[in-house]
Amino acid sequence: MARNTERRSALADAGIRVLAEQGARGLTHRAVDVAAGTPRGTASNYFPSRDDLISALVGRIGERLTPDPTRLSSHAARTPDRDLFADYLRDVVRRLSTDPHVPLALFELRLEAARRPAVAKALGAWRQRAFEDDVAFNDESDLPGGRTEIALFHYAIDGLMLDNLTAPIDSGLSVDAAIDELVDRILR
Incomplete structure (x- = not known):
C-alpha cells in the first residue's frame, strides 16, 4: 500500500467531493482519480477495495471535522454554562458548513x-x-447536560444540516437562533 499521507489525504478529499456530487453509485476509484487529477490506478493503489476507500473517506471526514485546538482552548477559559454550550454547538455547525461536500x-x-x-x-x-x-x-468540561442531551443535539444538528444543505424550510430562524432555541429547550 502506498504511504504518501499528503496524496492519501488529497485522494480522500477528492473521494468526498465525488461522493457529495455524484452519490454512492458515482464513487469509483476512477472517479476519485479524475477528481484528484491523478493517473488512473492511483486511488486503487492507496485504497485497494471499495470498502478501503469508504473507510478512508470516513476517516478523512473525521479529520476534517475535528475541532481546532486553539478554539477549544479559548472556550475552555470560559465558565461552563448554556452560552458556552451553545458556542460549542455553533462551532460544530461552522465546521460542518465550511465545505458543504x-x-x-x-x-x-x-x-x-x-x-x-x-x-x-x-x-x-x-x-x-x-x-x-x-x-x-x-462531562470533563462540566458543561450542562449529559448523554441523553448530547444525543438529542446530535439528532437536531443532523436535521439542521440536512435542511440547510437540501431544501430548507423558511422557519424565520437563523442558524444561531435555532441553536439558541435547541439549547434552551433541551437543557431546561
Missing part, C-alpha cells in the same frame, strides 16, 4: 449504510466513537 458526503454514507453492512460498520463505529468523545468532553 463534507456533510453531503456524510449524509450519502449514511444512506449507503442502510444498504451495505460494511459501510454501516465503518460509519457506525466512527459515529459511536465521536458520540462517546462528545459525551466525555461535555
Whole structure:
C-alpha cells in the first residue's frame, strides 16, 4: 500500500467531493482519480477495495471535522454554562458548513449504510466513537447536560444540516437562533 499521507489525504478529499456530487453509485476509484487529477490506478493503489476507500473517506471526514485546538482552548477559559454550550454547538455547525461536500458526503454514507453492512460498520463505529468523545468532553468540561442531551443535539444538528444543505424550510430562524432555541429547550 502506498504511504504518501499528503496524496492519501488529497485522494480522500477528492473521494468526498465525488461522493457529495455524484452519490454512492458515482464513487469509483476512477472517479476519485479524475477528481484528484491523478493517473488512473492511483486511488486503487492507496485504497485497494471499495470498502478501503469508504473507510478512508470516513476517516478523512473525521479529520476534517475535528475541532481546532486553539478554539477549544479559548472556550475552555470560559465558565461552563448554556452560552458556552451553545458556542460549542455553533462551532460544530461552522465546521460542518465550511465545505458543504463534507456533510453531503456524510449524509450519502449514511444512506449507503442502510444498504451495505460494511459501510454501516465503518460509519457506525466512527459515529459511536465521536458520540462517546462528545459525551466525555461535555462531562470533563462540566458543561450542562449529559448523554441523553448530547444525543438529542446530535439528532437536531443532523436535521439542521440536512435542511440547510437540501431544501430548507423558511422557519424565520437563523442558524444561531435555532441553536439558541435547541439549547434552551433541551437543557431546561
